[in-house]
Amino acid sequence: xxxxxxxxxxxxxxxxxxxxxxxxxxxxxxxxxxxxxxxxxxxxxxxxxxxxxxxxxxxxxxxxxxxxxxxxxxxxxxxxxxxxxxxxxxxxxxxxxxxxxxxxxxxxxxxxxxxxxxxxxxxxxxxxxxxxxxxxxxxxxxxxxxxxxxxxxxxxxxxxxxxxxxxxxxxxxxxxxxxxxxxxxxxxxxxxxxxxxxxxxxxxxxxxxxxxxxxxxxxxxxxxxxxxxxxxxxxxxxxxxxxxxxxxxxxxxxxxxxxxxxxxxxxxxxxxxxxxxxxxxxxxxxxxxxxxxxxxxxxxxxxxxxxxxxxxxxxxxxxxxxxxxx
Numbered sequence: 001x002x003x004x005x006x007x008x009x010x011x012x013x014x015x016x017x018x019x020x021x022x023x024x025x026x027x028x029x030x031x032x033x034x035x036x037x038x039x040x041x042x043x044x045x046x047x048x049x050x051x052x053x054x055x056x057x058x059x060x061x062x063x064x065x066x067x068x069x070x071x072x073x074x075x076x077x078x079x080x081x082x083x084x085x086x087x088x089x090x091x092x093x094x095x096x097x098x099x100x101x102x103x104x105x106x107x108x109x110x111x112x113x114x115x116x117x118x119x120x121x122x123x124x125x126x127x128x129x130x131x132x133x134x135x136x137x138x139x140x141x142x143x144x145x146x147x148x149x150x151x152x153x154x155x156x157x158x159x160x161x162x163x164x165x166x167x168x169x170x171x172x173x174x175x176x177x178x179x180x181x182x183x184x185x186x187x188x189x190x191x192x193x194x195x196x197x198x199x200x201x202x203x204x205x206x207x208x209x210x211x212x213x214x215x216x217x218x219x220x221x222x223x224x225x226x227x228x229x230x231x232x233x234x235x236x237x238x239x240x241x242x243x244x245x246x247x248x249x250x251x252x253x254x255x256x257x258x259x260x261x262x263x264x265x266x267x268x269x270x271x272x273x274x275x276x277x278x279x280x281x282x283x284x285x286x287x288x289x290x291x292x293x294x295x296x297x298x299x300x301x302x303x304x305x306x307x308x309x310x311x312x313x314x315x316x317x318x319x320x321x322x323x324x325x326x
Contacts, residue, residue: 005028005174005176005177005178006020006024006026006027006028006157007027007028007030007178008020008027008028008029008030009029009030009031010029010030010031010032010084012029014084014087014088014091015091017029017088017185018088018091018092021088021092021137021185021186021187022092022134022187023158024157024158025155025156025157025158025159025160025161025186025187025189025190026155026157026176026184026185026186026187026190026192027184027185027186028176028178028182028183028184028185029084029182029183029185030178030179030182031179031181031182032082032084032181032182032183033079033082033141033181033183034179034180034181035181036075036078036079036181037075037141037142037143037144037180037181038180038181039075040073040075040076040079040141040143040206041143041144041180041204043072043073043074043075043076044066044069044072044073044107044143044204047066047069047072047073047107048064048066048107048109048204051064051065051066051107051109052064057115057117057118058117058118060110060114060115060117060194061114062110062111062112062113062114062197063108063109063110063111063114063117063194064107064108064109064111065106065107065108065109066106066107066109067105067106067219067224068106068224068225069105069106069107069206070105070224070225070233070237070241071224071225071229076105076206076208077233077234077237079141079206079208080102080105080208080237080240081234081236081237081240084183085139085183085185085208085210086236088137088185089137089210092134092137092187093134093135093137093210093211093212094284094288095133095134095288095289096133096134096135096212096288096289096291097212097213097214097246097247097284097288098213098245098246098247098248098281098282098284098285098288099213099244099245099246099247099281099284100137100210100211100212100213101210101211101212101213101215101217101221101240101241101242101246102208102209102210102217102221102237102240102241102242103136103209103210103211103215103217103218103219104207104208104209104217104218104219105206105207105208105209105219106206106207106219107143107204107205107206107207108194108204108205108207109202109203109204109205110150110151110194110195110197110202110203110204111197111202111203112150112197112198112199112200112201112202113197114151114194114196114197115196116151116154116193116194116195116196117154117193117194117195118193119154119156119168119173119191119192119193120191120192120193121188121189121190121191121192122136122138122188122189122192122209123135123136123188123189125218126215128293129164130160130161130162130163130164130189131160131161131162131163131164131189132189132291133289133291134187134188134189135188135211135212135215136187136188136189136209136210136211136212137185137186137187137188137209137210137211138184138185138186138187138188138192138207138209138210139183139184139185139186139207139208139209139210140153140176140183140184140186140205140206140207141181141182141183141205141206141207141208142178142179142180142181142182142183142184142204142205143180143204143205143206144180144201144202144203144204144205145178145179145180145201145203146176146177146178146179146182146184146203146205147175147177147199147201147203148175148177148195149197149198149199149201150195150197150198150199150201150202150203151194151195151196151197151199151203152175152176152177152178152195152203153175153176153184153192153193153194153195153205154173154174154175154176154192154193154194154195155173155174155176155184155186155190155191155192156168156172156173156174156190156191156192157172157174157190158190159172159189159190159191160187160189160190161189162191167191168191173191175195188209188211213245213246213247213250214246214247214250217242221241221242222242225241227243227261227262227265230243230262231262238259238262239259242258243258243259243261243262244257244258244259245257245258245277245278245281247281247284247285248276248277248281248282248285249276249277252276253266253269254266254269255274255275255276256269256274256275256276257275257278
């Protein structure tokens with residue numbers, strides 16, 4: 001291993017891993033799921049054989065990108081809800097949302113002769129200027145060994161805190177090298193991209209990204225994993241891909257909990273009083289941090305006498321006042 005990477009062991013406490021992620025924008029957990037990576041590699045052989053190459057520099061003309069991976073691989077479903085990843089997502093994303101969700105899942109296979117992908121930020125899909133609070137947590141599982149020679153992910157440490165128009169210099173970029181079964185976790189705001197494959201070896205990674213529950217998912221999980229498919233998944237994964245509330249009132253179906261679609265089917269809803277949230281979702285929303293979007297100057301409450309009109313702000317306002325200053 002080279003380049004002075006942030007590399008930790010699987011037993012490293014979650015708070016220590018989170019500190020590295022928040023400070024440097026990435027961390028590598030070595031040998032976290034070695035046997036699982038081997039099993040996934042075998043599961044994916046027919047799917048990768050059938051996957052076409054990309055058509056441009058961005059997608060990679062010697063790179064295969066296989067989507068819908070949750071329905072194609074039992075192992076991928078297991079890694080999507082790996083306890084270590086879920087614990088890190090709790091620490092990293094929950095301060096800014098009531099629920100987080102699986103945003104996109106796919107396999108990226110970089111083959112010999114592929115050039116380096118232009119560096120990018122995953123958060124560029126959304127209209128945020130950087131730096132911004134954590135809204136996307138990316139993970140890349142090494143299904144095969146990652147090396148600098150075979151196209152290991154290139155990443156710029158600390159760039160998640162840069163001004164939005166700051167571009168990296170070449171000597172600020174590292175190549176993530178890690179053995180199969182290891183995991184790269186990164187802030188979606190950090191500059192990163194697939195590396196150039198100058199070797200004779202294939203680099204295969206399972207990319208699973210998580211986002212705050214109030215964002216539109218990059219991969220349409222409900223078409224990729226419709227109810228008849230999602231019913232076969234563990235409940236934790238079902239809720240993670242979106243068969244759950246994304247926050248109070250976010251994602252209801254016929255005024256009811258979206259998870260009931262998997263329990264009863266669309267034709268059976270509703271069969272009880274309308275519920276567009278749950279108490280634990282409401283409580284989580286009151287704990288989350290709020291942050292400004294845009295450059296508009298806020299108009300404060302005037303100092304005047306008069307009867308206030310009742311609104312829904314009360315509980316949220318009290319919760320925000322109790323939060324420590326950022």
